[in-house]
Amino acid sequence: MNDQRELSIKVDGEMFVVNDEDLTLLDFLRSHVGITSVKDGCSPQGQCGCCTVLVDGQARVSCVTPVKRVIGREIETLEGLDDTLKNTWAKAFIDAGASQCGFCTPGIIMRFAALQKSGEKTEIEKVKRSLHAHLCRCTGWQTILEAWDDFGNSEVAIENDKASERASIEGRTPQKIGFDTALGKGGFSADIAPSNCLIAVPDQLGGWSLGESLTEARNASKKIQGRRTTVKAVPPIELPTGDWDAVLRTNWVEPGYLETDSSWCEPGGEPSTPLANGGAFGSKFESVAPSAARQLADKYKRPVLVLLSREDSVHLGHKRPPIAGGVNKNGEGIIRVARTPGIADAINSVAPKIEVQEIDLPGPITSSKVRAAGWAEAKILLCGAFGEVGTIISPDGSEASAEIDEKSINISVRCGEVLNETVLRSYCIGAAHMAWSWVTSESLAVDVNGLIQDLTVRSFGIVRAGEMPEVNVEIQPDSSKAVNGSDAVFVAVAAATWIHKGTLPEWPVGN
Ligand code: FES
Ligand code: FES
Incomplete structure (x- = not known):
């Protein structure tokens, strides 16, 4: 055997020479083989599952697999799956509403393909456990499990304008639903940037490190890998004094969107959006990536792709502002909130008698554009004061209610013309997951100096597939103009969860 053969791996049936043994399998596949x-x-945290491939038929996360460890072995990616198999999976995901932004979907399809290949009869509990290696921030898991069940049985895959229109209304940014997005081709900047781009990553001093490849740029930046911290997450704001019917202190919360911020730009051009196919529910509207791509492209007179790692996106991304509030049944109260542009208006749009006090806190940057920020907390506090959710009416005019029993979360939503029931249901289930997870489990540890300590995907506390109650969605017919319904669902489910768990004064309340 000559040296070249010894340093080769088979990817989707084709041999590729490994000429840099220090790469991870993920970097090798993306940058040398061109698989997106x-x-x-x-x-290289190995915690989100988005980089999952098959190594000799077994599912493996490629970002923690050194390429030198798989020399001589067979790698299979989504691109290499048999076309019928690939399309049947895509169809199952689309028909179940199990793929929204689609960033997590290829990895999950590969996980399912491995389970299927193992040939054993797979119990649903095993499928749920297999998803513990993954994170999906959009769909709330249930529809993904339905896609597993639907495999091979789905009749018609929706790929139409009405489905994408509903997705865009719910995501508040243009989104497409279809085979391409389910197969990971949602047009993400890191996938579509021209190959001659310089790559820019944040350095440790507030600037940018550049390189001809991601590995070169990251090595130059001396990136420090995030670890889970022992610093405890504590709600950072004290309650206002008063005689209240309900009080609540919330924590810093990481939006945890899966596609980390990226944008590429030509000199003098328009930067690409970091929201290629939604998926961040407002959290990426103020991303640093596009303006940096534009500036660096002009400076270096080259196309530049700005790419944030998970740790960068936790450090630089906008968080939901923490609050501490007390309210009375007559709708009066005080909400103290981390100073955030637009937050007082958001609170007063639904609760005009609540006084808003903005507090300067050391801590991460916050945004009122994060899903329902401010108005959610105000409504939830008022629900807590009355001990019931009733009907939540959002600033968009949609209506939602939620009830929780031992086993399930039951939702009703009215949000104008349905457009596509599968897609609307999917966004409502995703919103229910986000709400349940926020109230019971999520927080971000920030130290006394305001520095974020939780930098790994697992440390955010996002509820996993096997831990989620069943969600039932009833969509009320309505012929008026379609408006966003999942934000009202998010608020209704958060309020119902809080009440169900005993209206404890500090979030997360625990499971
Ligand atoms: S697990 Fe590999 S990129 Fe997240
Ligand atoms: S569809 Fe799973 S992260 Fe968006």
Whole structure:
């Protein structure tokens, strides 16, 4: 055997020579083989599952697999799956509403393909456990499990304008639903940037490190890998004094969107959006990536791709502002909130008698554009004061209610013309997951100096597939103009969860 053969791996049936043994399998596949279905959601943490491929038929996260460890072995990616198999999976995901932004979907399809290949009869509990290696921030898991069940049985795959229109209304940014997005081709900047781009990553001093490859740029930046911290997450704001019917202190919360911020730009051009196919529910509207791509492209007179790692996106991304509030049944109260542009208006849009006090806190940057920020907390506090959710009416005019029993979360939503029931249901289930997870489990540890300590995907506390109650969605017919319904669902489920768990004064309340 000559040296070249010894340093080769087979990817989707074709041999490739490994000429840099220090790379991870993920970097090798993306930068040397040009496979973009393997996504980088957290490398090299190995915690989001977006980079999952098959190594000799077994599912493996490629970001923690050194390429030298798989020399001589067979790698299979989504691109290499048999066309019928690939399309049947895509169809199952689309028909179940199990793929929204689609960033997590290729990795999950590969996980399912491995389970299927193992040939054993797979119990649903095993499928749920297999998803513990993954994170999906959009769909709330249930529809993904339905896709597993639906495999091979789905009749018609929706790929139409009405489905994408509903997705765009719910995501508040243009989104497409279809085979391409389910197969990881949602048009993410890191996938579509021209190959001659300089790559820019944040350095440790507030500037940018550049390189001809991601590995070169990251090595130059001396990136420090995030670890889970022992610093405890504590709600950072004290309650206002008063005689209240309900009080609540919330924590810093990481939005945890899967596609980390990226944008590419030509000199003098328009930067690409970091929201290629939604998926951040407002959290990426103020991303640093596009303006940096534009500036660096002009400075270096080259196309530049700005790419944030998971740790960068936690450090630089906008968080939901923490609050501490007390309210009375007559709708009066005080909400103290981390100073955030637009937050007082958001609170007063639904609760005009609540006084808003903005507090300067050391801590991460916050945004009122994060899903329902401010108005959610105000409504939830008022629900807590009355001990019931009733009907939540959002500033968009949609209506939602939620009830929780031992086993399930039951939702009703009215939000104008349905457009596509599968897609609307999917966004409502995703919103229910986000709400349940926020109230019971999520927080971000920030130290006394305001520095974020939780930098890994697992440390955010996002509820996993096996831990989620069943969600039932009833969509009320309505012929008026379609408006966003999942934000009202998010608020209704958060309020119902809080009440169900005993209206404890500090979030997360625990499971
Ligand atoms: S990128 Fe590999 S597990 Fe997240
Ligand atoms: S569809 Fe799973 S992260 Fe967006």
